[in-house]
Ligand code: C2E
Ligand code: CA
């Protein structure tokens with residue numbers, strides 16, 4: 202028996218041994234699997250019947266412990282994911298189908314984050330009860346990759362957004378604030394700030410930052426003193442504080458204390474040259490939060506800020522240059538307009554008036570011409586600080602160009618107050634200016650315009666300055682060195698002027714402008730050698746307007762340029778037509794007036810050249826009439842322009858000669874061909890001996906300079922006889938003909954040609970009085 206029993210026992214034992222071996226194999230096998238199989242009871246808690254031993258490797262918790270304690274699983278779940286851990290419970294309540302895998306985070310015993318994918322099906326246990334049969338997969342690595350991808354995408358998005366803001370030129374503050382907001386959107390960042398370095402050292406000032414909840418009211422006043430971590434950031438070296446609890450070298454700025462910050466990353470925002478603008482930093486309440494990629498991200502953001510900051514600086518510099526007069530350093534007209542607009546707006550708010558003074562130096566031209574441009578510049582440079590000294594805080598002075606200055610006085614009580622300010626400013630010119638060692642006494646004409654508080658429209662600043670300008674012109678007219686206040690009558694005139702300007706703009710296109718021509722007669726023979734083109738405006742309501750009624754407006758508004766071009770072209774075409782009509786006669790000349798503004802344009806010669814090419818007129822038959830005022834504006838510009846015109850082969854006449862002052866001084870400097878003696882001298886011929894003496898002197902001088910002389914405004918036969926006697930070359934005036942429409946000139950030319958053919962010894966058209974009606978059309 203015994204051997205048999207022993208044998209049986211041995212075989213049972215062997216069977217047993219086999220069983221034990223296969224159990225161990227299975228467990229080995231399971232332990233090798235990259236997954237943790239489990240069987241768990243149905244229910245909201247995790248009652249494990251079995252869970253693979255590998256779970257210990259993942260969570261640091263032995264399988265037996267989990268089986269023994271049903272609450273342990275939930276305790277190790279990430280607080281935010283606990284509800285997901287209990288998914289099975291909800292699944293069995295709400296759905297029968299195979300539930301999808303659920304992913305959630307667990308915290309291992311040593312504090313690591315472990316991502317698990319949990320997939321299970323509801324089945325039956327051997328005892329017939331319902332159980333979950335499932336597998337847990339460790340997906341921590343996959344999640345880390347996904348997370349990195351998401352972070353990278355988010356960072357790239359943030360960088361793109363920031364770069365866009367920098368490109369569209371957002372304001373500096375807005376851009377810095379955008380940078381901190383974007384940085385704070387990056388996963389794990391709770392706070393972000395920009396600190397600005399102060400010039401000449403001192404603590405870094407907080408320029409932008411996420412608002413600290415429930416606390417600091419004005420975070421912009423916060424600073425980070427020396428020794429703080431941001432103060433230690435050097436250019437190009439990011440600074441990482443992995444854990445503030447263990448940080449010994451660096452100090453956290455007071456401003457950041459109390460925010461629960463554990464780790465920080467800071468990078469420099471480069472500035473101009475070696476200096477850097479400041480620091481951009483981000484902070485997390487978790488330790489060790491920032492890695493190389495975060496550093497890269499933050500450095501890129503700081504790079505964008507640095508670029509924008511530099512450009513902003515350059516923009517500011519450019520703005521300064523564009524808005525200031527280089528000679529005096531004063532604001533220019535553009536900036537002055539801005540200041541006036543701002544003063545009007547704040548005057549409306551505070552209920553005070555705003556006054557603008559328009560200053561023009563009297564006889565500045567004289568200084569420039571007699572002492573040279575440098576002396577003129579010195580004078581302007583010396584005027585600027587004198588004006589500045591008269592200003593009250595908040596007032597401003599600007600140079601408009603040339604010898605014109607503007608003063609803005611804000612918070613003015615009323616007109617009297619404004620006049621007092623103007624008087625004080627005018628008085629500041631009483632002391633002499635020393636130019637090249639010599640004292641010069643300078644006076645100034647001042648126009649004053651003020652605006653009472655009221656709603657402000659867009660162009661109010663411009664009109665206020667324009668009104669002051671108009672008042673200044675009045676001061677000049679009234680004899681200079683005085684103050685004129687813009688008043689109601691001037692206002693009406695200004696408004697009328699604006700209306701004229703508006704209509705004149707349209708007049709060219711509507712073909713409302715026409716040319717009349719006045720014959721120029723050769724003396725003593727009396728033949729018509731040329732005509733002067735004189736513009737008229739056939740106004741739809743006001744009838745035929747003489748140039749005096751619209752040329753000044755055209756000059757002021759710049760409309761004289763298109764009008765002038767039209768006149769030149771029209772006159773050339775017309776005189777060509779007359780030349781072709783009379784192939785046997787001496788080709789007729791045409792004179793065209795050029796205003797100061799036209800001559801001042803750098804392209805004046807080009808414009809005339811274009812007209813000659815387009816029309817095909819021989820330049821020798823075109824005469825350009827220029828008045829002395831042109832020469833007085835700025836002789837440098839006029840000299841160049843007149844030289845260029847002369848080079849075209851056109852003739853140049855000095856018009857209205859004798860009305861300007863020191864005119865003789867200009868004559869030899871310019872290549873004039875002829876000189877037109879002003880009507881005011883011709884008027885006195887035959888009655889006033891001085892007039893005769895002056896005209897005789899002018900004719901004599903013109904001879905010396907080999908210039909032709911034209912007597913203008915000849916109305917009587919006495920005047921004609923005097924001019925003939927003095928040896929004047931040409932005459933023009935009502936005695937011969939008024940300015941006439943072209944068809945009447947055609948008739949006149951035909952009559953003159955006929956008369957000359959039959960009675961060659963007689964002056965052709967002397968004296969032919971044009972019918973009075975022709976000038977009053
Ligand atoms: P201006 O160049 O001195 O032209 C001569 C002016 O004297 C003309 O006046 C003419 O009608 C007038 N006149 C001619 N003979 C007599 C006379 O015997 N007695 C009197 N009392 N006056 C006479 P108008 O046509 O009214 O032109 C006035 C000014 O307007 C011109 O003076 C000229 O400076 C300017 N102007 C006329 N047309 C143009 C133009 O196309 N362009 C420019 N820039 N200015 C022009
Ligand atoms: Ca003229």
Ligand code: CA
Pocket residue numbers: 856857877879913
């Ligand atoms: Ca004239």
